[in-house]
Amino acid sequence: MESTRRLGAWVSELDTPDAVRDRLALVLLDVLGVTAVGAAQPEQRALRAAWRAPDGPAPLIGAGRSVTVDAAAFLNGMALVSLELDEGNKYAKGHPAAHGFPAVLALAADLDSTGADTAAALLAAYEVASRFGRATALRPGAHPHGSWGVPGAAAGCARLLGLDAEQTAAAIDTAAGMAIAGHFDSATTGNPVRNAWMGASATSGLAAARMAAAGMARNTGTAALSLGTLLGSFDPGELTADLGTRWDIQHGYFKQHASCxxxxxxxxxxxxxxxxxxxxxxxxxxxxxxxxxxxxxxxxxxxxxxxxxxxxxxxxxxxxxxxxxxxxxxxxxxxxxxxxxxxxxxxxxxxxxxxxxxxxxxxxxxxxxxxxxxxxPNPVGDADHHPLAEDDLVALLKTWLPRQPGLVDRAVAVSHELPDLARVGDALRGLAGPDEKELN
Missing domain, CATH: 3.30.1330.120 (2-methylcitrate dehydratase PrpD)
Structure with a gap:
């Protein structure tokens, strides 16, 4: 409870320091581009058709339209991880950005948040998710998607909603109680439920932040029970170690292969x-x-x-x-x-x-x-070994999105401009790209 309380206070006051601004832009570019690559796959198109999401304020990145917040968060989260191209972090033991960015971006588009708040919320989502990843040692066989990263999604959404320290801690703790117990074999046997766990992380993070905003959420130390007692072991000290001085986002990896x-x-x-x-x-x-x-x-x-x-x-x-x-x-x-x-x-x-x-x-x-x-020693793309720069990411994304090079350029522009935008709604909705019928 105390570790979560401290983390909530930190998130509620967080701004984006200059030291991590460039790396945040790179991670955002990767998330936007890879989501569009995933959205172009036939199975994602079929899912969107079956979903029948109504029009709304939040973009389906690369899919040509905007829909309701929760639909965008879920569907973008699935698309982001569907081809195993999304950014990850070896210290978190998984994918902090994928757990939280789809929820934050969908909510920011709805609220038409400032760029500064959106950047801070994205950073909060990443750092909180990564800290929960460090703190959690899942039982053998457990897959990391949709478990320890849900508090990151809640933290980012709480920051966008302007929740105070106590409310933010409650949102984080509530999200820790919404973890999915997914088995790793779902991935090796090819069951796409594994991708849905990331969509669930996004919508669970949104729900936890909204519960906190309504005064319904409490900080009771849930993480030690759900992520610890049930799913593995949990070290709360990792939630606040080097808080504000160590930025895990600087130590992630980008992918050049579509594989685990x-x-x-x-x-x-x-x-x-x-x-x-x-x-x-x-x-x-x-x-x-x-x-x-x-x-x-x-x-x-x-x-x-x-x-x-x-x-x-x-x-x-x-x-x-x-x-x-x-x-x-x-x-x-x-x-x-x-x-x-x-x-x-x-x-x-x-x-x-x-x-x-x-x-x-x-x-x-x-x-x-x-x-x-x-x-x-490490894969190409690891920040500590053979990092990929923006030009490398752009080249990969344009190879994977040959029919939408303009969307990649738009993602580059948004990743650079976002922290300084007065409002982000229109810029984010522009990432939906052309209507799918135009591409066909």
């Missing part, structure tokens, strides 16, 4: 070796990973979600095509054959380097007797 982040170091290692491949065929690929990533061994993916959580698929695709993109083929016979020759094992020396490093060591063997080995 645990597969990225192996993909990067294979891509680094491709230029040295002899003319001989590949007989086997050994991937040594840390304990967190050693379970992604599936070779019978049934859809894109299950493929993105298969190290054999990702490594074979990288080795044969030189890329792992949202449209990488799922039914390529050569990829399927090579994937059967990929062996993934846990390596104690790599596990010992967590969380600062998420390393992988890859050995590729060829039928002429040649072997090549490469080890990488």
């Amino acid at each position: 982040s645990f597969t990225h170091p192996a993909a990067d290692a294979v891509l680094a070796l491709r230029g040295e491949f002899p003319g001989a065929g590949i007989t086997s690929i050994l991937v040594e990973s840390h304990a967190l990533g050693a379970g992604l061994t599936g070779t019978d993916w049934t859809n894109r979600l299950s493929a993105m959580f298969s190290t054999p698929f990702v490594v074979a695709t990288a080795a044969l095509t030189g890329r792992v993109d949202p449209d990488s083929a799922l039914d390529d016979p050569a990829v399927q054959t090579l994937a059967q020759r990929v062996r993934l094992v846990a390596a104690d020396d790599l596990t010992a380097r967590l969380p600062a490093e998420r390393a992988a060591r890859v050995t590729v063997a060829f039928d002429d007797g040649t072997t090549l080995t490469r080890e990488v």
Whole structure:
């Protein structure tokens, strides 16, 4: 309760310091662009059609229209994570921005908030979610989507609503009691309910902040019970450690592969070796990973979600095509054959380097007797290893959104201009982009 109280007081007074402004803009650009990439997928289009959301003030990013706040928050949250391209944080052990940004952006569009308040709310959402991620050690088998990050969504929405310290703490604590107990196997077996957990995080964060604004919410230490007793263990000291001096948003990672982040170091290692491949065929690929990533061994993916959580698929695709993109083929016979020759094992020396490093060591063997080995400490895109700059993100987004380059440019402009805007409603609604019928 005391840790949540202190966190609520901090959020209620938070402004965006100059030290993190550039990084916040990069994370916002990534969120906006990746949401649009996800929104362009056929399954997301089908979901929007089935949802039949009425018109409203909040944009469906990249989908050509604006809808009600809760529909936008949920659908944008799902689109954002649907292709495993969204920003993450190794210290939080998941995706702080995806938990909170869809809710904050939808609410800011509705309230027509100032840019300064919106930027502060986005930062609050990220930092609170990340701190809850640090504080929570989920039980084996639990997936991080929709659990520890919900308080981040509530914190950002509380900041936008102008709630005081006590109300904000109550919103954060209430949101901690709305965690989803999702199993990691839902991802590896390709069940899109895993994406819905992020939509639920957004709407739960909105609900918790509204309950606090109505005087219904209380700070009773719920996180220690829901995230701790039920879902794992919880260290409340992590909620306030180095509060106001350590900014976790500066230590996240951006993605260049459409796959689970645990597969990225192996993909990067294979891509680094491709230029040295002899003319001989590949007989086997050994991937040594840390304990967190050693379970992604599936070779019978049934859809894109299950493929993105298969190290054999990702490594074979990288080795044969030189890329792992949202449209990488799922039914390529050569990829399927090579994937059967990929062996993934846990390596104690790599596990010992967590969380600062998420390393992988890859050995590729060829039928002429040649072997090549490469080890990488972190994936390309990690802020502490091989960071991606704005130009890199823009190039990736335009590759993934070939029919909407103008939307990427608009996202760049909003990410830069947002903190200084008098009001954000029109700028955010502009991110809906052209109507889908125009694109067709």
